[in-house]
Amino acid sequence: MKILIVEDEQGLRENMLTYLSEDKNVCESCTNLADALSKLGLYNYDFVLLDIGLPDGEGFEVLRYLKDKMREEAVIIISARNSLDDRIKGLNIGADDYLTKPFHLSELKARIVAVFRRKSTNSSNKLVFNEIVINLMERTVTINETEIILTRKEFDMLLYFVANKGKVISKTALAEHLWGDEMDMHDNFDFIYSHIKNLRKKILDFTTNDYLKSIYGIGYKFTDK
Amino acid sequence: MKILIVEDEQGLRENMLTYLSEDKNVCESCTNLADALSKLGLYNYDFVLLDIGLPDGEGFEVLRYLKDKMREEAVIIISARNSLDDRIKGLNIGADDYLTKPFHLSELKARIVAVFRRKSTNSSNKLVFNEIVINLMERTVTINETEIILTRKEFDMLLYFVANKGKVISKTALAEHLWGDEMDMHDNFDFIYSHIKNLRKKILDFTTNDYLKSIYGIGYKFTDK
DNA sequence: AGTTAAATTCAGTTTTACTTCAGTTTTACC
């Protein structure tokens, strides 16, 4: 595989370089943001190992660049900080995994293999909204890495909401999406109230943000912010 | 949304009226060409659902009228004939969609939504007036990047004002747009005063410009400058 | 079949927006 290593610490960079090269990988490295973006502009890689704290900016820029250009490179973030925010931010912008310094080179290799397998089986089809991660293939939802168990209706409901993130969804539109338009619910939204309530409860058990806002008289809105 | 239904078949007309009213639309209806033109002369609508075969003429006249006056109303033609000619003729004169009887009311609604989305996405979803940004899909209003929470009536009111930016809106026109013409408010504008007051207050909490000017004895005017 | 979970209904409660009202301020016109 062709791997780009973006890391300013000389020792770590050279260790990764030699260690990964032993496994028949083609490795290149650079020490700052500008060089990384320039290299990515010239070549395609299979993997980018990305330090966040770089001398000329944050590694997130690379992620944004790749996401913006719809590039296929797998990215593993390598960061000194172990904050949840950075981890989630990285995964949000499209990173595939996250590694905190210090780490064993063997762990790095294991993660590369794992990410590669996940990407090639194409089951990494996930939607990320802050601490909420929705895996479409597995039909699972995790919040802060703990899975919440949703029923069919709850999951479909959540999907419809996130598919229309930010937009206001009327209760009738919701009903039509979930039950089809044959359903006549003359002014009876009890079951919607019920499902909304249950979905909200499950979400609020693991995060304090209210993602599902009510718009009085209009409907509901799923929001990121 | 404010919808005008032009349909001479009593059953169908009443069905559409009740069905669409359920979705918080303000609906009015008439049964012939003359009334339709008269109503369009008096009020603005968001949508016109237009039957072609009317007792006193062809619905195409309405389309010509709207086109001639450069009106913004979206038009969905409803016709018993399924001839390609009519369809083409209608779309040529400026109809946005075409529906052949008989049809399901759910299909009508789906088309209304689709036409509305097409119309609104074509003309950049967001309305911007200096520091005020109105997002129709999200049903949000931000002033200097902070969101202000508006109720239904406040939001609809604001929309009506900005749609008629610079023009003076009489209180009766405002009342008719927001409540439909069934509402009789014999010289009692208390609720308008109330809503205006609340809307103004919310706006003035975040900007010092008075966008909503009162024209004594006449009405109100939303202005940019 | 029987068991469990999910979907829906129900009745009672809380919340919210809309309207009304009474009192005050502003405006146009004499």
Add this chain to the structure above:
DNA sequence: GGTAAAACTGAAGTAAAACTGAATTTAACT
């Protein structure tokens, strides 16, 4: 400036909408 109509204001009442917990019905899975 005085006056009456028009416009505004804060607060209170009211009905609709939304929410809730639990009960019931329905569907799903051995």
